[in-house]
Amino acid sequence: MEPITVHTGLVFPLDRSNVDTDQIIPKQFLKRIERQGFGEFLFYNWRFDHEGNPIKDFPLHEEKYTGTSILLAGDNFGCGSSREHAPWALLDYGFKIIIAPSFADIFKNNCVKNGILAIEMPYERIQPFMQKAESGHVSLTVDLAAQTVTDRKEFSYHFDIAEYSKEMLYNGLDDIGITLQYEDKISQFENSQ
Incomplete structure (x- = not known):
């Protein structure tokens, strides 16, 4: 996984609540077992539409959102089934940070395990950036060490994150990577048996 230390990125606004994992990545695309290739189905x-033609009024098709890496969303993002494919699709599309008022617990944990930082922020702090992003380019900077989200002007928000999750994301480690940090001790234990 890529470490997240300080990330500045363009914002995509998705002002919808209760976006479930089937809306993020529909069930018909869950046949793969590798983590790549899901972004095109996000x-x-x-x-x-049902024939695979782009729906022109969905904003992600707009040129101003090309290369966005920060997703602003509504309340309860990632609810529904616990499919890990949802964060795989978001990451494969290019999103590294998701900011929402709340997340489904399993989805939020799956984000951390796959290298996405999910930040909880009150809707009243998110909403002005949603409005700005709908009319033009907006970028935010996320500093994981300082646990802040800032813009180029006066906005600053301090977010909470569990220390274990912070360490994983900051160092670019998944569960296997964390375990491999103790490879010498594991080998010593196995050899002593």
């Missing part, structure tokens, strides 16, 4: 039923 928000598929909102982005494409």
Whole structure:
């Protein structure tokens, strides 16, 4: 996984609450077992019609959102089934940070395990950036060490994150990577048996 230390990125606003994992990545695309290749199916039923043609009024198709890496969303993002494919699709599309008032617990944990920082922020702090991003380019900077989200002007927000999750994301480690940090001790233990 890529470490997240300080990330500055363009914002994509998705002002919808209760976006579930089937809306993030529909079930018909869950046949792969590798983590790559899911980005093209992100928000598929909102982005494409039943024949696979782009739905032009879905904003992710707009040129101003090309290269966005920070997703602003509504309350209860990632609810529904616990499929890990949802963060895989978001990350494969290019999103590294998701900011929402709340997340489904399993989804939030799956984000951390796959290298996405999910930040909880009150909707009244998110909403002005949603409005700005709908009319033009907006970028935010996330500093994981300082646990802050800032813009180029006066906005600053301090977010909470569990120390274990922070360490994983900051160092670019998944569960296997964390375990491999103790490889010498594990080998010593196995050899002593």
